[in-house]
Amino acid sequence: MQTDIETLVCRAQDGDAEAFGRVYAATRGLVRGRIAIKLRRATGRAPEDLVEDLAADVFVSAWRSLGRYSNRGAKFEAWLTTIANNRVLDHLKSHRTRFEFLVPENEDGEIELDQPAPEVHQPDSRAVAKDEWARALAVLGQLTPTQREVLLRRYYLDQPVEDVATALGVKPESIKSMSLRGVKSARRLLDNA
Numbered sequence: 001m002q003t004d005i006e007t008l009v010c011r012a013q014d015g016d017a018e019a020f021g022r023v024y025a026a027t028r029g030l031v032r033g034r035i036a037i038k039l040r041r042a043t044g045r046a047p048e049d050l051v052e053d054l055a056a057d058v059f060v061s062a063w064r065s066l067g068r069y070s071n072r073g074a075k076f077e078a079w080l081t082t083i084a085n086n087r088v089l090d091h092l093k094s095h096r097t098r099f100e101f102l103v104p105e106n107e108d109g110e111i112e113l114d115q116p117a118p119e120v121h122q123p124d125s126r127a128v129a130k131d132e133w134a135r136a137l138a139v140l141g142q143l144t145p146t147q148r149e150v151l152l153r154r155y156y157l158d159q160p161v162e163d164v165a166t167a168l169g170v171k172p173e174s175i176k177s178m179s180l181r182g183v184k185s186a187r188r189l190l191d192n193a
Helices: 002-013 017-043 048-064 076-094 123-142 145-156 161-168 172-192
Strands: none
Touching (some): 002 076, 145 172
């Protein structure tokens, strides 16, 4: 199927709108799924109408910038997924979604450890996911608020260093060192658990 998509993309780059329509039909589920996952991770919900709106934006953006796509070993789907990730991040920034929705904290700023694990669709993995989620929350609860936010933004939401730096009002180099210190602290806490 990959060869078919790449062929259709080449035709679409030559102005064939029907070929792009077939690319859309073949990749729409992937894009919508990626958007829904990112929204759920960030806010705990993914309204169908918002997912559809963001997906439409992704395909409009892809059509407009199709001339810039070049298959240099990366699949077209990876390019689309990058556009989808960026569109979700733009949406979250513009709607000032904050991490308070990601990991609930009590009034003292401590992480609530009784929160359910993220949904896992493989029945055999649910117990493991629940235990891992509880361990992750316990470790996050022991980090400083800044370390916690940096790690969540970098590794849970996959935000680029520059975006995290902008959100926290610091230089990108600071985010890199905060990430390193946070990971080291988390690793030490996990080893001692």
